[in-house]
Amino acid sequence: MDFTFTAEQNELRSTVTRALKREYPFEKRQAIVASAAGWSPDIWQRLVELGLTAIPFAEDAGGLGGSIVDLVAVAEIFGSHLLAEPWTASVVLAGGLLAGAADTTAATAGSGDTIGTATSGTGTSATAAARACLERIAAGESIGALAHEEGRGTPDPSLIATRAERTDGGHALTGDKRMVLHGAGADVLVVTARLDGELALFLVDPVAATATPFTTIDGRSAAHLRFDEAPATLLAAEAEPLVREALDRAIVVLSAEAVGAMGELLRRTSEYAFTREQFGVPIGTQQALGHRLADMKIAYLKARATLLHTTALAEAHRLSAGDVAVLKAQVGRLGREVGESAIQIHGGVGMTDELPVGHLHKRILAVDALFGQADHHLRVLGAAAVG
Incomplete structure (x- = not known):
């Protein structure tokens, strides 16, 4: 392709x-x-x-x-x-699901059906809520966040345990969400939870969540969130297909971030290897380091080729779960290889906070940790192959 x-x-x-x-x-x-x-x-x-x-x-x-x-x-x-x-948290993750919810509920409302019950809102009201949030996110006036993962090392929507109960005023959510990018600073919070045994999508006022903020290893803001009967607006019921599609697309975009970091590591390491001298000659002229740089470039090109191929599949609406697993596994595995080689070629300075090298490696590792690490996706591929 x-x-x-x-x-x-x-x-x-x-x-x-x-x-x-x-x-x-x-x-x-x-x-x-x-x-x-x-x-x-x-x-x-x-x-x-x-x-x-x-x-x-x-x-x-x-x-x-x-x-x-x-x-x-x-x-x-x-x-x-x-x-x-x-940008990733607001535009890609929260925004992607809000856009999908708006389209889904609008189509449902247009068919004469409604979402939820008389006390939980209709397709029209859900569409209006999603559209209003989307407009603010698109204009940069609001920061969105997606609360989905629950610390199980997998983004699989079928394993979500956060539950939603119907109340007189709508719905109430109870459960814990882990590793929510920009979860403590968002004013638009999209949450996945189980309603009547099916995965559903909700909008929750961030003040209704108890946030434990922290900084990820690559410098992004994040939080663990606790919901204790938090009031919620239903955006989409039976939303598992919608969530899976949005997460697949988000993984493609996150993988692009990692590939960008890999490319910058390759550029900086090549430049350093042919600038840093030892015994009067650039260290990059040593055969062993030359081979190491070649291996880095091969790994980067393989990861980027996988990214572009998967992006083309997504654009053509031919993206499968297996394609996403291959991408996430390849980028995670090859990214670690590039990052470790970059640090080793730089030597001690590669570990310092004063140079971008270690931070770029941390970005790759942080992306790998989001929505299932490389090993998880390899297990997914293995199970599919034997199943």
């Missing part, structure tokens, strides 16, 4: 690269990550001005009507610059 970015997408990538090089150098990024918020409203506003928060959403929701290819094109650049702002 042939795949290349269009001229417009390459121009977008160049524009984003120039903006981040100018306004988001590594030293400034480190200061931002160390701040109380963990991200910069000024940088966020710059992303909004470039239209990056509106890329995937329909034009009638304030978006640009872009595709997953557009998201991947941008995410790869973000990964290479270690972006800490909540």
Whole structure:
């Protein structure tokens, strides 16, 4: 399958690269990550001005009507610059599910059905709620977060244990969510929970959740969330297919971040190897290191080829769970190989906080940990092969 970015997408990538090089150098990024918020409203506003928060959403929701290819094109650049702002959490994760919920409930309402009961809202009200949130996210006025994973090492929607109960005013959620990107700072919180035995999608006021905030190893803000009969608005019932599709697309975009970090590691390590001298010659001229650099490049190219192939499948609506598992496993395994080699070639300085090398490796590891590590997805592929 042939795949290349269009001229417009390459121009977008160049524009984003120039903006981040100018306004988001590594030293400034480190200061931002160390701040109380963990991200910069000024940088966020710059992303909004470039239209990056509106890329995937329909034009009638304030978006640009872009595709997953557009998201991947941008995410790869973000990964290479270690972006800490909540673009992935808000636009890709929360926004992706809100867009799917709005489309699903609108179609259901149009068929004459309703979502839930008389006390839980209708398809029309659910669509309105999702659309309102989408418009604010697309405009950069709201920060969204998805509370889905529950610490089981897998994103499998069938294993979600958070439960929803019907109440006189709608629904109430009880359960724990782990590793919610920007979960403590979001004002739009999308939550998966089980309603009558089926997976459903809810909108919850963030103040109704008890948040335990922390910083991930790669510098992003995150939180564990606890819901104790938290009031919730039903967005979509029987939402497992919707959630699976949105998570698959999110994994593709997250993998693009990791591949971007891999590419930057390869660039920096190659530059260092032919600048750093030992015994009067660049260390990169040593055969062993030359082979190591070649292995790094092969690993990077394999990961990027897998990413582009999977992106093309997603754009053609031919993406399967197996395709996503292959991508996540490949990027996780090959990314670790590239990161470890980069640190070893740099030597002791590769472990310091003053250089981006270790931070890029941490970004790759953090992406691998989200929505199932490489080993989990390899087990998924193995089970499918023998099943």
